[in-house]
Amino acid sequence: xxxxxxxxxxxxxxxxxxxxxxxxxxxxxxxxxxxxxxxxxxxxxxxxxxxxxxxxxxxxxxxxxxxxxxxxxxxxxxxxxxxxxxxxxxxxxxxxxxxxxxxxxxxxxxxxxxxxxxxxxxxxxxxxxxxxxxxxxxxxxxxxxxxxxxxxxxxxxxxxxxxxxxxxxxxxxxxxxxxxxxxxxxxxxxxxxxxxxxxxxxxxxxxxxxxxxxxxxxxxxxxxxxxxxxxxxxxxxxxxxxxxxxxxxxx
Numbered sequence: 001x002x003x004x005x006x007x008x009x010x011x012x013x014x015x016x017x018x019x020x021x022x023x024x025x026x027x028x029x030x031x032x033x034x035x036x037x038x039x040x041x042x043x044x045x046x047x048x049x050x051x052x053x054x055x056x057x058x059x060x061x062x063x064x065x066x067x068x069x070x071x072x073x074x075x076x077x078x079x080x081x082x083x084x085x086x087x088x089x090x091x092x093x094x095x096x097x098x099x100x101x102x103x104x105x106x107x108x109x110x111x112x113x114x115x116x117x118x119x120x121x122x123x124x125x126x127x128x129x130x131x132x133x134x135x136x137x138x139x140x141x142x143x144x145x146x147x148x149x150x151x152x153x154x155x156x157x158x159x160x161x162x163x164x165x166x167x168x169x170x171x172x173x174x175x176x177x178x179x180x181x182x183x184x185x186x187x188x189x190x191x192x193x194x195x196x197x198x199x200x201x202x203x204x205x206x207x208x209x210x211x212x213x214x215x216x217x218x219x220x221x222x223x224x225x226x227x228x229x230x231x232x233x234x235x236x237x238x239x240x241x242x243x244x245x246x247x248x249x250x251x
Contacts, residue, residue: 085111092116094179102182106189110231113189115179121242122193122227123174129244134169134201136161146228146245164206172198172218180224187232191242194250195223222250 083091089103092115107113125144132140136157142150160167174197181192199221202213213219226246230236 085113089115096180099179099182102184102191103179105184106182106191106231109184109187110189110237112237113231118191118242119177119179119193122191122225123177123195125227125242125244126174126177126193126195126197126223126225127171130197130199131169131171133157134167144244146243149244149247165211166204168202168204168215170200172200174198175220181226184231187230187236188228189231190226190228190245192224192226192246195221195225197221197223224248224250 085107086104089107090100092100092103094100094103103113103115128140129144131137132144133153133156138154138157141153145153174195176194176196178194179191180194181190183190197220198218200213200215200218202215203211205211224247225244226248227242228245229242230239
């Protein structure tokens with residue numbers, strides 16, 4: 001039995017070897033040209049696959065016409081009519097009706113004038129001027145004061161420096177500010193404001209000794225200052241800055 005199996009196996013192997021030899025004679029062996037051809041085929045297959053992937057990825061991107069890509073004009077927002085300048089000024093609380101008349105005269109030449117905005121700006125200017133005077137900062141004062149007031153302030157600073165005195169001051173804040181006068185003269189607007197502020201102020205002599213004030217006490221200070229601004233022409237109104245033109249002691 002085993003001998004028969006071996007003969008059959010041997011015959012099968014001979015037939016298989018003959019078939020392989022026959023096949024090789026028909027197909028031949030792979031040459032260098034065949035290798036290059038196979039590589040070119042593989043390259044084309046890879047490129048085709050990459051193009052298919054790119055086309056699939058770009059299928060979700062829609063190229064819009066140029067006009068469609070431009071932003072559409074927004075719908076006009078309806079304007080909500082608010083109180084007129086005159087109405088706002090007439091509603092502004094003042095102690096004297098003459099102040100309202102003066103503010104209306106200012107608004108006739110400068111429709112952008114707003115009492116609240118002016119008063120807020122005047123408060124900031126007041127703090128800057130008070131602090132600059134205490135420090136002897138002439139440069140800061142020059143931009144905020146008229147020539148006459150600047151000359152008065154710098155003269156006081158010079159006298160203080162000549163005596164060797166210094167002021168140590170801390171501006172705590174403004175407790176109250178209110179307009180007490182308003183008018184226009186020859187296109188120049190004038191608004192007078194009463195300030196009640198809180199300061200900690202000490203004046204020392206050249207030896208460093210305290211000659212006035214208290215470094216531990218907050219003091220209320222009342223000042224009445226007049227600010228002005230040229231509003232006679234459009235060019236003048238382009239400068240929004242007000243200057244301090246007068247000071248007076250409270251009654």
